[in-house]
Amino acid sequence: MVKEFNSDRTEDIEIELLLEGILKRFGYDFREYNRAHVKRRLLHRVASLHLSSISQLQHKILHEDLFFQVILQDLSINVTEMFRDPTFYKTLRAEVIPILKTYPYLKIWHAGCSTGEEVYSVAILLLEEGLLERTQIYATDFNPQVIEVAKKGIYPVSRIKEYTYNYQVAGGKHSFSNYYTARYDSVIFDSDLKKNIVFAEHNLVTDHVFAEVNLIICRNVLIYFNKQLQNRVVKLFNESLIKGGYLGLGSKENLMFTDVFDAFEIVDSKEKIYHKKVQ
């Protein structure tokens, strides 16, 4: 990483050109992602391939079809865990589920679901609350590779101890091992859990409203976006929620300073759970 590039300004221009190129060639728009994160990821890829500039990386991306997959993984967020931030799920169970129980039929959108761990967490919670049967879950991500992992519901057994702890702190009612079968170094989650889950590609940056839902969960995705893009995405969420619907964000994300702030009430300020006003 000691290698120094031409000048800092040249490097910034190269990044802008590359992101324009990726949009035109592949349809993925990273221009409004937080630039420090994108720059660091690209420079690390330049260093690991022993290239001398981002322009060289651009050449590789535009001319080698399969190579773009590498960059797509670099720029997507693939870190997640079951019942991540367990107190979020505990609050969801206590504050939101009782209201959701009053609806005859439910739709939930899990936006930016990555490899699916948090989707299965929600499915387990719904099952324990007797709601899974009458719920349709849309689990979406812009990255087709993580969607494939999510569909399988197979995860390394090495994480199970941590997930079991999270499940218990989240207010889990049974033994966590009821929900999966261990085989060698993997566990597979019960196929009943995914009966009502549709996994699909959806890009929050370039795609539009596709359903009207009772609850949207989108955690630790908005932190990767700049203010303008954050604002557009929370508007998309607002349009996708029924009146009285709920929105759950990541622990460092909130609706303050966005255009839709007045359209919501805070259910829990620490867990970042919001309620769309009925008016």
Place this chain on the structure above:
Amino acid sequence: MLYKAVVIGSSAGGLQAAKTLLKSIKSTFSMPIIIAQHISPHSNNYMAHYLNSISPLEVKEADEKESITPGHVYIAPPNFHLLIEEDYTFSLTVDEKVNYARPSIDVLFETAAYAYKKSLIAIILTGANNDGAEGIKMVKAKGGRTIAQNPETAEVPVMPQSAIDTGCVDQVLDLQGIISFLNQIGSQS
């Protein structure tokens, strides 16, 4: 002023070192100080609260999109990487751990170097791994000033020694020396 910001990376023994440093920093210190301290992902923001109670400067946990203000001290939140944008605001990510750490010192230092270039002071304090060494290289490559705590007097020598071993450290100082240096160049008289 020659410099616009100070970034500090610390690990094992770091809370004590940060306490000593932030207690003795002058209230007139006029640059932002941004700290990545390795800390349990499950901890709350007690560290920022505690350091705020003993420092003449305002100490707080860094918020997503927050503007970086001179004379303030910012602590990276547990379980997030802290990055600096070119418009001198913070961003956070939940990316993979780097050097087994989140927050990672490398992530903070590298992005601080992109944003502040030669106007940055980067300091590596006590710690038991080599996080921060890559960051120190980037700070140096962008023309910033690099300092490591003297491994002989650091509570745990590994981290400052790893930084020194990159050959990119300008100065090796005891903690008291670091405090004097900062007070000298960063305080409005």
